[in-house]
Amino acid sequence: MPFDLINGKFVPEKSNIWRDCVDGYYDWVKEHLEEGAPLNESDHCGDPPLLLAAGNGHLACCKLLLDEGADIEQRNVMGETPIIRAAHNGHFQTVKFLVESGADVNSLDLGDNGALHWAAMRGHVEIVKYLLQHGADKHLRNKQDKVPIDLCQPCWSNAYRFAREVLAEY
Template sequence: MTDQPTVMTEEESLAFAQQVLEVARHGDAVMLERLLGKGLPANLKDHKGDSLLMLASYHGHAQATEVLMRYGADPMMANDRGQLPIAGAAFKGDLAVMRALVEGGAPVDGTGADGRTALMMAAMFDRVEMIDYLLTQGADLQARDAQGIDAAGAASAMGAQRARQHLQALLG
């Protein structure tokens, strides 16, 4: 006699998906690893288009981010607002998450719909240490967003003085 898998109702499936999304939001890397190892899709999204990777990285969970990247989560999967996980990490200023994304294969100059790179986001929010990390990983100091603004211009526009001075010194 073979065991038949239990089939969930649609309501049960939605409840399970919500629980999984909470696991990512709270950064439970061990549970994510178990679920992904059992076949959970690494690119599961919520109703706002936030993927497991977006939730883990935005909420500052480097280990969960590493697990998701290992299981093939797409770092270029934007949410419904056109934002990428790498931009969220730059916005939050979380260098450990940024490292997990970049070392896991996220393109250092990947952009969402607005054309802003992580370097531009780091510059906007005066994150000098992150700027230096991104540059060591090959970020393009000359890249421009959809409005034609580069990282130094983004820092100036946001009043991020340390970042602006740092970038201007690098530009010469």
């Protein structure tokens, strides 16, 4: 990251602003939004800004981006949405915020995996519970013909059995 000798601070390169925002650079995100940076376009890696912020659990950036008009259902090249990425990475507060903001709990990526599939596979028990309480369909099958409980395996998470119990009881 370059250092601005005149102002005495580090500044992100414009081409990396969305990557930087997910590293917690809220003020820089805000500044670039004021300069007209696009809210719903993917960066050079194929990820739009809200998806990046959600996937890294940067709740303040998520709030800012939605307040500025970002599409809550924006997708990357793999069809992931912000809620799918947040659930996959275990960011409970971000998942909760996105659901409360109107995110589709049953949106699917290109492999037909939803947030519940990813949370179950990764053993994110609280996210599994929350998604089920908010309408996630535990019977949705992905392209490998697996429902979320099928993905609760020890190869993916040490907490798989707890996620399995929640899915079985719900």
